[in-house]
Amino acid sequence: MKRKVTLKQIARELDVSISTVSKSLRNSPEISEDTRQKVQAFAKLYNYRPNNIALSLKNKRTKTIGIIIPEIVHHFFATVISGIEHVANENGYNVIVCLSDESFDKEVINMDMLASGSTDGFIMSLSKETQQKKDFHHIEEVINQGMPVVMFDRVTNEVLCDKVIIDDQLAAYEAVEFFINKGCKKIGLVTTVDYVSVGKLRTDGYINALKDHDMKVNEDMIVKIEDIDNCASKIEKLLEEQKPDAIFAVNELFAVTTIKLANKMGVKVPEDLSVIGFTDGIISKFSTPTISTISQNGIKMGGRAAKMLIERLEMEEEDELYKTELIETHLVERESTATL
DSSP: OOOOOHHHHHHHHOOOHHHHHHHHHTTTTTSSSHHHHHHHHHHHTTOOOOOOHHHHHHHHHEEEEEEEEOSSSSSHHHHHHHHHHHHHHHHHHHEEEOOOETOOOHHHHHHHHHTTOOEEEEOOOOOOHHHHOOOOOHHHHHHTTTTEEEOOOOOOOTTSSSEEOOOHHHHHHHHHHHHHTTOOOOOOEEEOOOSSSSHHHHHHHHHHHHHTTTOOGGGGGGESSSSSGGHHHHHHHHHHHHHSSSSEEHHHEEEEEHHHHHHHTOOOTTOOOOEEEEEEEEEHHHHSSOOOEEEHHHHHHHHHHHHHHHHTOSSSOOOOOOOOEEOOOOOOOOOTTTOO
């Protein structure tokens, strides 16, 4: 069965803009007769039919934004939703939030359901399984159908769309450099498996910081967690066998688990072990001791993602120049890092 051709594919084949294709198919006098005939002939050859979703986008906006996030446990995702909702509401848009639960299938189902006329566009962070599979067809399809997508935090370079991220590698580098400047010699890392984009970038930042300060990278000091519910045994093994004097954890749940296990083993934080986490959520602020952390500024990230999506939804003509925006981070020092 011949795959259905899209406006974007016609534009690419004929080396013209999507707007030109759209206007040619509507016999717009703005387009030359020669170009109109070429576009219409190509569309007829490949049996092009206007997509119902694209038509509904042109004819009746829902004024609703679909948000798909991997989980709600992390405070970070809750703050991003808050930032999105604030900007969306200010501009007359509502939001619908769906959880993928780190599942590729659920991410596809959520996107398919929301794309059937419930929403105008998407803001999303990829599930672990989607990143592992490297299968982004569901996202590419809705973009080809005329629905804009903005990715945040967990993104992929394989999909052309707007993105809002932080410099994960630099943020991790600065956290590890902070430990080094404080005199720490045995710095451990508690991170995610490599196919999770942010975990891989933060791992790279950790490794680069050690190398740039002439410190050996010891693989036994790096713990990679796939399932957060079963992370304790791996962290406990790191503390028992390697006896680090500092640990950089790539999220606050890893950080608070590290501190809890250290206390159980009689390792004092921060006297014997300094800990830096990532996100700066409620756990970091109210843990005992309070946790030094990299602040991601989820509210700002969500607000920026919403602004980018709304700008694209309200453009008169489609623009295929996509932007990636960086949100700044900073280290918040608290009780879990020793003052030397």
